[in-house]
Every structure is written in C-alpha cells, then in structure tokens.
Amino acid sequence: MGHVSRARAFVADAERTRWHDQALWFVRAKRDAAADLVPDWEALRSEAAAIKREALERLPELWIEFEAQATRAGAVVHWARDAEEHNAIVARLLRERGVTRVVKSKSMLTEECGLNPHLERQGIEVVDTDLGERIVQLRSEPPSHIVMPAIHLRRGEVGETFARTMGAPEGLDDPDALTALARHDLRARFLAAEAGITGVNFAVAETGSLVVVSNEGNVDLGTALPKLHIACVGLEKIVPAKRDLPVLLRLLARSATGQAISAYTSHFRGASAGRELHVVIVDNGRSRLLAEPDFREALACIRCGACLNTCPVYRRSGGHSYGTVIPGPIGSVLEPARDLVAHAELPHACTLCGSCAEVCPVRIPLPQQLLAWRGVLAARGLHPRRRRLALRIAAEILSRPTALRLVGGLGRALARALPESLVEQLARPWTRERALPPLPAASFQTLWKRRQATARERGLPARSDAREGDGDAG
Amino acid sequence: MKVGLFIPCYVDQLRPEVGLAVVRLFERLGIAFEIPEAQTCCGQPFATAGEREQADRLGRRFDTIFSGYDVVVTPSGSCAAHVRRHGGDRSSDRIGGRGKGGTGQRTRELCEFLVETDALRGLAGRLPRRVGLHASCHALRDLRQGNPSESREPPRVEPVRALLGALEGIELVELARRDECCGFGGLFSIEQEAVSCRMGLDRIADHERAGAEIVTSSDVSCLLQLEGLARRRGSALVFRHVAELLADALAPDATAAEAADGSR
Numbered sequence: 001m002g003h004v005s006r007a008r009a010f011v012a013d014a015e016r017t018r019w020h021d022q023a024l025w026f027v028r029a030k031r032d033a034a035a036d037l038v039p040d041w042e043a044l045r046s047e048a049a050a051i052k053r054e055a056l057e058r059l060p061e062l063w064i065e066f067e068a069q070a071t072r073a074g075a076v077v078h079w080a081r082d083a084e085e086h087n088a089i090v091a092r093l094l095r096e097r098g099v100t101r102v103v104k105s106k107s108m109l110t111e112e113c114g115l116n117p118h119l120e121r122q123g124i125e126v127v128d129t130d131l132g133e134r135i136v137q138l139r140s141e142p143p144s145h146i147v148m149p150a151i152h153l154r155r156g157e158v159g160e161t162f163a164r165t166m167g168a169p170e171g172l173d174d175p176d177a178l179t180a181l182a183r184h185d186l187r188a189r190f191l192a193a194e195a196g197i198t199g200v201n202f203a204v205a206e207t208g209s210l211v212v213v214s215n216e217g218n219v220d221l222g223t224a225l226p227k228l229h230i231a232c233v234g235l236e237k238i239v240p241a242k243r244d245l246p247v248l249l250r251l252l253a254r255s256a257t258g259q260a261i262s263a264y265t266s267h268f269r270g271a272s273a274g275r276e277l278h279v280v281i282v283d284n285g286r287s288r289l290l291a292e293p294d295f296r297e298a299l300a301c302i303r304c305g306a307c308l309n310t311c312p313v314y315r316r317s318g319g320h321s322y323g324t325v326i327p328g329p330i331g332s333v334l335e336p337a338r339d340l341v342a343h344a345e346l347p348h349a350c351t352l353c354g355s356c357a358e359v360c361p362v363r364i365p366l367p368q369q370l371l372a373w374r375g376v377l378a379a380r381g382l383h384p385r386r387r388r389l390a391l392r393i394a395a396e397i398l399s400r401p402t403a404l405r406l407v408g409g410l411g412r413a414l415a416r417a418l419p420e421s422l423v424e425q426l427a428r429p430w431t432r433e434r435a436l437p438p439l440p441a442a443s444f445q446t447l448w449k450r451r452q453a454t455a456r457e458r459g460l461p462a463r464s465d466a467r468e469g470d471g472d473a474g
Numbered sequence: 475m476k477v478g479l480f481i482p483c484y485v486d487q488l489r490p491e492v493g494l495a496v497v498r499l500f501e502r503l504g505i506a507f508e509i510p511e512a513q514t515c516c517g518q519p520f521a522t523a524g525e526r527e528q529a530d531r532l533g534r535r536f537d538t539i540f541s542g543y544d545v546v547v548t549p550s551g552s553c554a555a556h557v558r559r560h561g562g563d564r565s566s567d568r569i570g571g572r573g574k575g576g577t578g579q580r581t582r583e584l585c586e587f588l589v590e591t592d593a594l595r596g597l598a599g600r601l602p603r604r605v606g607l608h609a610s611c612h613a614l615r616d617l618r619q620g621n622p623s624e625s626r627e628p629p630r631v632e633p634v635r636a637l638l639g640a641l642e643g644i645e646l647v648e649l650a651r652r653d654e655c656c657g658f659g660g661l662f663s664i665e666q667e668a669v670s671c672r673m674g675l676d677r678i679a680d681h682e683r684a685g686a687e688i689v690t691s692s693d694v695s696c697l698l699q700l701e702g703l704a705r706r707r708g709s710a711l712v713f714r715h716v717a718e719l720l721a722d723a724l725a726p727d728a729t730a731a732e733a734a735d736g737s738r
C-alpha cells in the first residue's frame with residue numbers, strides 16, 4: 001500500500017482531516033507571526049542557508065575537527081557507516097556497562113535506524129521521554145510528524161491509550177491531567193535509567209560540542225541523572241562554529257512551533273569525572289546523497305517541520321500516509337534516496353504549490369527536488385506502464401495541431417452526444433467528486449478563425465461568443 | 475512590439491471563452507496581436523509528470539512557433555511559469571528556452587503583461603460584485619507575482635489583484651487562507667484524487683464563507699478544478715477567469731449585471 005491509498009483512507013474521515021489540517025495550519029500561522037517579529041527574516045534565512053551549505057561543502061574536514069575537539073574535551077567518538085553499525089555500537093556500549101534501562105529524548109535518527117526494537121530484542125528497555133514520542137511509543141506507532149510526533153491524535157485517543165497502558169481512568173481527556181499522568185510515570189523511569197540516549201540538533205566542529213533543543217526538559221533530565229550519555233548524530237548535523245548557532249537557533253524554534261526560542265537549549269561538551277559521553281556519528285546513506293547535485297541540498301535540513309505544517313497534502317493526508325520515518329515534503333525528497341522503488345509515489349504526493357520552499361529556514365528547493373525525483377522515476381521506467389503510454393500518446397497528439405483539433409473535437413462531440421452518466425463514468429476518477437465542465441461545441445482556434453472570417457466579411461471586429469455555433473465539432 | 479498570444483491546449487479545448495475574452499480585451503485596449511495557428515501545448519503537464527523528454531520536445535516546438543514575437547502572452551500563470559522557469563535548459567538551441575532572448579525570457583502571464591505595459595491606463599471598468607481571488611500558486615510563488623503569505627520579502631505588486639482592485643464597485647473578499655493551493659496539480663488531480671478534492675473543497679468553503687459571488691483566478695486549471703467540485707455540490711459560486719471579468723467590465727456596452735452573470 002502506498003501513499004495514494006493511505007491518503008485516501010485518511011481523507012475518508014472528513015472530520016479528522018479537517019481537524020488535522022487546522023491543527024497544523026495553526027502552527028503554520030504561529031510560524032508566520034514569529035517571522036513577522038524578526039526584523040529581517042528573509043536575510044536570516046539566507047544566512048542560515050549559507051551556513052549549512054558551507055558545512056556541506058566542508059563536511060569531512062569539519063567532522064575531523066569535531067572529533068579532535070570532542071575527544072580532547074573527554075567525549076568518545078564513534079563512526080557508523082549505516083543503521084546496523086549504529087545500533088551495534090549503541091548496544092555494545094550499553095551491554096558492556098550492564099545497562100538494561102534507557103531513557104531516550106527524541107531523535108529521528110534512532111527512529112530511522114530502528115534502534116528501539118534492536119535494543120528491546122536484547123532485553124534493554126527503552127523509554128521515549130518526549131510526551132508525544134511517549135504516546136506513540138505506548139501505541140506502538142511511528143511518529144507522524146518530526147516535531148510533533150502525536151499530532152495525528154486527539155485528546156480522547158491519548159486518554160484511551162493511557163487508560164490501556166498506564167491504568168488511567170476511562171474517559172480522561174483533560175490535557176493537563178493527561179500530562180501529569182505521563183510526567184508521573186516518566187519520573188520513575190528517569191530515576192531508574194542507567195543511560196540516556198539523545199539526538200543532536202547541531203554538532204559544532206570548532207568546539208566539539210553538541211546542541212540539543214527541547215521543550216520539556218527531558219533532554220537535561222535524561223542526561224543528568226544517568227552516568228552514561230550516548231548522543232546519536234547524523235552526518236548532516238555539523239556546523240562550522242559557535243557563532244553559527246544563534247542564526248540557526250533563532251530560525252529553528254520559530255519555524256518549528258512559532259516560539260522565539262525553544263524552552264531548553266542544551267549544550268554538551270565532553271564529560272565530567274565519573275561520567276561518559278559517547279557520540280555516534282551516522283552516515284546511513286547521507287554521503288551518497290551528498291554526491292548527488294540534484295538532492296544534496298536536502299542535507300541542509302534542520303528538521304524544523306515547517307514544510308510539513310505548510311504542506312496542503314501533508315495536512316490532509318497525515319504523516320503515516322507517507323509510510324516513512326520522515327513524512328511531508330522533506331521526507332518525500334529524502335526517503336526515495338533510500339529506496340526509490342518503495343517510495344515511488346512520494347515525489348508525486350505534491351501539487352508543486354511551492355509553499356514548502358517558502359517556509360524552509362535553510363532554503364532547500366524542495367519542489368525542484370521533487371520534480372527532479374519525478375525525472376529520475378521516468379528515466380528509470382518506474383512510472384506505471386499505463387501512465388507512460390497515456391502520456392506518450394498525449395505528447396504525440398499535442399505535437400500536431402491537426403491531431404489535437406481532430407481528437408479534441410471528436411472527444412467533445414462524443415461527450416456531448418452520450419448520456420451524461422456514461423460520460424461521467426468514462427471520465428473517472430476525475431468525476432468521482434467533480435462535475436464535468438460543460439463542454440464547448442467548438443475549440444478556441446475554431447471560434448477565433450470564424451470570428452476573423454466574420455470580421456473580414458463585415459469589415460468590423462466581430463462580437464465574440466464562445467457558445468455560438470453549437471453542433472460544430474471543431 | 476509584436477505580441478503573440480498563447481492559448482494553452484486545455485483552454486483551447488475546454489474553455490474557449492477565456493481565449494476569446496483575451497481577444498476582446500486586447501481589441502478593446504488596442505493591443506495588436508497574433509495567434510499562431512500551430513500552437514498547442516507548452517509542455518508543462520509532461521514536465522510536472524516527470525517526463526522531461528516529452529516536455530522538452532513540446533517546449534522546443536513552442537520556442538519555434540513563438541520565435542518571431544517580442545513577447546508571448548498567455549492567460550495561464552502555470553504555463554507562463556513553466557516556460558519561464560522550468561522550461562528545461564534549452565540554451566544551446568538558437569532560440570532556446572530560458573537562455574538569453576529565449577521564449578522563457580519573453581513570456582508573460584496576461585495580468586503581468588497588462589500591468590507592465592500599463593495597458594489599462596485611463597480606462598475604468600466596472601464590476602459591482604463580491605469577488606474571491608484564487609491565487610495561482612505558480613504565478614505567485616514561481617513568477618513572484620506578489621508576495622506569498624509565507625514570505626517576508628518586501629511587498630511586490632500582485633498584477634491580478636491590482637487589475638481587479640482598479641475596477642469600480644468591486645469588492646475583493648477577504649479569505650482565511652489567501653494563497654492555499656486548489657489541489658489541481660496536473661496529474662495529481664487524478665493520481666491523488668481524494669486529497670486533491672479535499673483541497674479544492676476547502677478552498678471553495680473559504681470563498682463561500684467570505685461571501686464571494688464570483689471566484690476568479692489567472693489560471694484556468696485551478697478554476698476547472700474548483701468549478702467541477704462546486705457544481706457537483708450545487709454551489710452558487712460562479713467561476714470566471716480574470717480575462718473574462720476584465721473584458722466584460724471594460725466592454726463599452728456592458729452593463730454591470732451582464733458583466734458578472736457570465737451565464738455559464
């Protein structure tokens with residue numbers, strides 16, 4: 001099942017679709033308002049775009065610098081070629097220290113690598129500690145959004161989940177009460193944890209430090225209580241210097257949620273006595289993407305989620321419809337790079353309205369990249385046969401004006417002659433929810449020629465009327 | 475200045491009255507033009523479908539047909555955007571696409587052309603109706619006709635709004651979402667039919683809530699999408715291309731009522 005059928009299933013619940021669309025549009029509106037308060041928002045975006053592009057240009061040297069600085073500060077740096085290596089490194093670190101209970105703060109990377117199931121198979125309990133992430137974990141669901149993992153759920157559904165998994169009273173749907181319950185449950189897990197795993201927003205080459213932003217304080221709690229902190233970071237998260245952080249941080253929170261700054265911005269550099277900081281740097285296909293001129297800029301992504309919030313398709317199809325770790329426009333660019341055949345529908349889950357490129361804080365040309373993927377799909381023959389054939393025939397017809405006028409005229413004449421219900425049947429799926437347009441008897445070219453002839457006869461400009469000359473199949 | 479009119483293939487076949495409205499408008503404004511007979515399609519549907527070869531083939535055809543014109547005007551924001559911005563890099567060709575002096579550089583969307591040439595100077599059209607303007611994504615975000623709601627760039631003239639706003643008696647209604655996509659998107663409207671329709675219905679609801687009587691746009695494809703959905707639901711909204719509204723509003727003998735009825 002691909003995006004098309006899952007999206008259709010989502011849309012079939014009109015009430016949920018309306019509500020999901022409005023919840024995300026609300027976040028988009030908050031982003032707009034936050035952008036209004038920055039004196040030169042567009043210049044800030046350009047600056048961020050330049051920083052991230054420079055970082056991509058200098059990626060290898062920056063990571064070498066990071067490794068040296070981080071090691072000097074007392075962190076241990078590990079390199080993972082792919083998800084498997086990443087999971088093996090993390091599991092080994094935990095096993096060697098006899099860790100069986102881990103708290104994790106949101107990381108799309110560990111989601112991408114499938115770390116939780118890997119650790120659980122080895123008898124290690126992993127608890128996601130962001131509220132949204134915890135909710136989807138309790139439901140055994142993947143996140144549906146990269147910043148708001150449980151945005152697809154309504155309060156009542158969260159209440160049901162808590163009733164089922166935490167013994168909450170039935171019918172509880174008060175957000176404060178639900179949050180208090182989750183907090184209480186998580187507190188014990190924080191205290192019992194022997195290791196904390198976090199994602200990383202920015203790795204700073206100059207200082208060998210890591211920056212993680214969050215809103216719930218769970219990053220700090222999850223790394224301050226246990227003695228072992230494992231930070232998992234994708235190859236694209238490197239930035240050259242400390243001075244780059246203010247630019248990126250100002251944009252990140254505003255683009256993500258409309259906040260001026262996230263509630264917590266945690267900086268980690270090395271480890272103090274008796275504690276350990278391990279940094280696992282993960283490639284998992286990123287260096288391959290870096291070598292693709294059409295797509296490399298997608299690695300500039302700072303995972304703010306703004307492109308998801310503004311995407312009219314994402315808002316009306318839900319994150320799960322994409323069937324990927326990262327949904328929405330950026331997911332539709334990144335995921336086909338992993339498996340083009342599996343995600344062949346994603347570059348087409350888009351009307352090319354261009355809104356995503358306008359909100360992206362690092363100016364990733366998402367619509368152009370989606371278009372580029374469509375070109376790759378065509379070149380590799382991955383579009384459905386029927387579609388290819390139809391387009392080939394259409395191109396042949398459109399290359400010949402006489403053919404267009406003949407086929408168009410016949411088509412319209414036929415459509416006008418046949419019973420409407422039959423025509424609607426033939427024109428499906430266009431007509432499932434749409435009425436057919438009233439078909440004109442004559443094409444513009446025919447009417448234009450007729451108009452000129454009349455004008456010549458009369459020596460006057462003719463009165464035009466598209467509806468004149470019914471019955472003419474021109 | 476030699477003006478070539480491009481009436482896109484689907485307008486030619488499905489909405490000839492839009493092409494005729496451009497003709498009426500140009501005649502009224504005293505703009506000389508030609509309509510090359512060989513014209514069909516600029517290649518846009520193939521480009522967005524990912525079929526570059528076919529898009530380029532039609533693009534080259536388009537270039538050849540319009541090579542002799544100083545400016546190519548089309549009543550379609552998305553076709554203009556395609557020719558101008560995505561027409562493939564045919565700069566190696568003599569008259570090539572986006573290259574210097576290529577059709578890409580010489581192509582204008584109708585409203586843009588009218589505003590750039592100040593074609594309506596001194597003419598006061600009249601349209602005493604409540605009109606909802608459906609922004610064409612491609613005119614807005616590709617051609618930068620005006621500032622999209624996401625952008626914080628300095629304000630720019632939005633030609634379609636400027637032209638409509640100058641009509642006497644018109645009320646441009648305030649939408650909750652002034653530039654959200656109608657959901658057409660070429661093949662998207664068929665391949666992602668369910669989401670496409672949801673998007674269109676949401677736009678229609680916005681126009682209805684805002685009290686629009688007529689919905690207009692600089693793109694015929696958006697209007698076909700919205701009109702199909704609205705008609706099926708028996709909505710009272712009337713859908714007319716901006717060329718039709720302008721031609722009617724400026725027609726010397728047109729009474730305001732005739733102008734807006736459209737009797738479609």
Ligand code: SF4
Nearest residue numbers: 301302304305307360
């Ligand atoms: S692509 Fe841009 S808008 Fe989308 S999540 Fe990444 S940084 Fe944010």
